[in-house]
Amino acid sequence: xxxxxxxxxxxxxxxxxxxxxxxxxxxxxxxxxxxxxxxxxxxxxxxxxxxxxxxxxxxxxxxxxxxxxxxxxxxxxxxxxxxxxxxxxxxxxxxxxxxxxxxxxxxxxxxxxxxxxxxxxxxxxxxxxxxxxxxxxxxxxxxxxxxxxxxxxxxxxxxxxxxxxxxxxxxxxxxxxxxxxxxxxxxxxxxxxxxxxxxxxxxxxxxxxxxxxxxxxxxxxxxxxxxxxxxxxxxxxxxxxxxxxxxxxxxxxxxxxxxxxxxxxxxxxxxxxxxxxxxxxxxxxxxxxxxxxxxxxxxxxxxxxxxxxxxxxxxxxxxxxxxxxxxxxxxxxxxxxxxxxxxxxxxxxxxxxxxxxxxxxxxxxxxxxxxxxxxxxxxxxxxxxxxxxxxxxxxxxxxxxxxxxxxxxxxxx
Numbered sequence: 001x002x003x004x005x006x007x008x009x010x011x012x013x014x015x016x017x018x019x020x021x022x023x024x025x026x027x028x029x030x031x032x033x034x035x036x037x038x039x040x041x042x043x044x045x046x047x048x049x050x051x052x053x054x055x056x057x058x059x060x061x062x063x064x065x066x067x068x069x070x071x072x073x074x075x076x077x078x079x080x081x082x083x084x085x086x087x088x089x090x091x092x093x094x095x096x097x098x099x100x101x102x103x104x105x106x107x108x109x110x111x112x113x114x115x116x117x118x119x120x121x122x123x124x125x126x127x128x129x130x131x132x133x134x135x136x137x138x139x140x141x142x143x144x145x146x147x148x149x150x151x152x153x154x155x156x157x158x159x160x161x162x163x164x165x166x167x168x169x170x171x172x173x174x175x176x177x178x179x180x181x182x183x184x185x186x187x188x189x190x191x192x193x194x195x196x197x198x199x200x201x202x203x204x205x206x207x208x209x210x211x212x213x214x215x216x217x218x219x220x221x222x223x224x225x226x227x228x229x230x231x232x233x234x235x236x237x238x239x240x241x242x243x244x245x246x247x248x249x250x251x252x253x254x255x256x257x258x259x260x261x262x263x264x265x266x267x268x269x270x271x272x273x274x275x276x277x278x279x280x281x282x283x284x285x286x287x288x289x290x291x292x293x294x295x296x297x298x299x300x301x302x303x304x305x306x307x308x309x310x311x312x313x314x315x316x317x318x319x320x321x322x323x324x325x326x327x328x329x330x331x332x333x334x335x336x337x338x339x340x341x342x343x344x345x346x347x348x349x350x351x352x353x354x355x356x357x358x359x360x361x362x363x364x365x366x367x368x369x370x371x372x373x374x375x376x377x378x379x380x381x382x383x384x385x386x387x388x389x390x391x392x393x394x395x396x397x398x399x400x401x402x403x404x405x406x407x408x409x410x411x412x413x
Contacts, residue, residue: 041234044160046388047111048381050104051136051148051226054118055247056167056377058082058099060368063361064336065345066271066320067328071360074328074336076371077101079360084114093117095131095364101374103381104165107405110385113159115151118364121171122222136168136222138229149222153229163390164230165243165309165381168222169294172215173206178286179367183351186273191262197274198281207289219297227303237305241390243381244298245309246291250348250367251320254279258323271350271366272321287312309384310394314410315373318397320348336371342408343400347373376408383412 039045050056062081063074077100082091084098091098096117104112117134119127124139124147126132132145139147146154152164182197189195197203205211223242230240251257254276259266267273274282291312298306317324328334331344351366369377380395391412398411 039159040157041236042160042239045109045111046162047113047159048104048106048163048165048385049113049152049155049161050102050116050165050167051152052116052167053120053169053171054097054116054364054368055170056103056165056245057097057114057116057118057120058102058374059097059118060349060365060370061097061099061101061374062371063349063365064371065328065333065341066350066370068269069329073334074370075360076336093132093134095119095129097362097364099374101371101378103374103378105378106382106385108382111159113155115148115155116167117148119171119176120148120168122168122218136166136225138225147225149225149229152226153233156230156233156235161230161233161235161240162388163241163243163385164226165245165384166223166226167245167247169215169219169290169297170247172218173211173286173290173293175290176364178203178206179351182275182278182282183267183273183353185278186261186275187264187267194261194275194277196281197278198285207285212289212293216293216297216300219294220300223297223301223303223306227301227305237303240305242303242306243309243384243390244294244306245311245381246294247287248311248314248369248373248377249283249287249319250315250369251279251282252316252322253283256319256323257321258326259321266321267351267353270321270327271352273351307384307390307392309380309392309412311377311380312394314376314380314395314397315347315369316397318343318347318372320346320350320367322346340400342372342402345372346370347376347408372408375406376410379403379407379410380412383410 062077064076065074067073081099082097085092098114102114104114119133122136124135124137134148136149137147138150140150181200181203185195185197259270261276325346349365349368349370352361352363393412395410395412399409
């Protein structure tokens with residue numbers, strides 16, 4: 001072997017090292033795990049988002065039942081009940097009242113985000129007191145105030161939103177001003193000469209065929225905005241469900257109210273100042289018309305991923321001033337934590353007047369589901385979510401007592 005023979009061997013060794021390195025590199029690439037996908041459409045923890053108005057934001061969720069002996073006896077959540085910012089120290093949008101008791105918090109491995117706002121209509125506006133009310137639109141003033149569709153679009157792009165639940169339409173039909181008119185008419189007239197609100201021009205104007213048609217269209221367009229927001233966020237319609245809920249009856253018909261309509265006890269004690277005839281009208285005409293408008297709007301969207309959660313009778317026998325329940329003091333209870341309170345007391349907050357201005361109560365909490373009502377609605381929404389396969393249905397109270405999770409016993413059929 002010549003003196004030069006080692007050189008080829010060194011070349012072969014170098015070639016082998018290169019080949020080995022290439023093989024190792026190939027092996028290394030194969031062994032690396034795939035990069036984790038960021039949360040977004042179809043990726044990450046399933047999340048439910050609620051949008052719309054006070055009947056889904058959690059308005060009045062601080063209070064468990066009603067009493068005239070002191071707010072501390074029904075204060076289930078305390079002064080931080082409506083805090084919803086990241087540090088839980090304030091409201092993200094003042095007076096949206098996104099309660100900790102609101103129905104969005106389903107649990108069971110499903111995250112929740114509450115974008116709803118008390119007082120919201122289909123279109124964004126600022127109320128007479130200067131409070132911003134985001135609607136189901138893409139409003140953006142560039143200073144941080146956005147419509148709920150715009151907020152949903154941004155949130156859904158970085159979270160796995162599998163269902164959007166919405167309650168909308170009541171404020172488009174001027175629910176708050178109708179209640180105010182009915183209570184005012186009750187307090188300023190007598191049982192001998194009752195002044196009914198159901199024939200006031202300011203009330204009936206909301207239920208003309210032309211206005212019902214206009215509001216149905218507005219609700220339809222709001223729902224379509226939500227669908228657009230989800231598409232803009234990267235979702236196919238098949239990846240999420242739009243769950244539209246209608247409104248529950250908060251007050252029984254006249255024959256079911258436990259206080260006489262003679263005198264002022266009905267409002268001064270019960271906080272339900274409606275004449276019998278107006279209470280009947282509220283259920284048979286106002287509520288049914290609004291709920292029909294909501295359901296007709298859902299159909300008009302033409303969307304294939306919608307479901308409807310019907311709540312009209314969900315609170316029956318637990319409504320404000322109903323003769324099957326009472327105030328804490330009327331039921332012999334000293335606190336909302338007393339045994340059987342969920343079955344003995346009301347699930348709807350009293351109608352407040354300016355006399356409560358210096359208390360912990362807000363007038364805007366009037367005639368809304370309270371703590372017990374919010375938990376009942378949460379059970380309804382959880383059952384409608386159906387483990388990720390959302391379904392339509394009618395939710396009603398099915399038994400007394402509380403479930404293991406501390407919620408009223410509700411059933412969806």
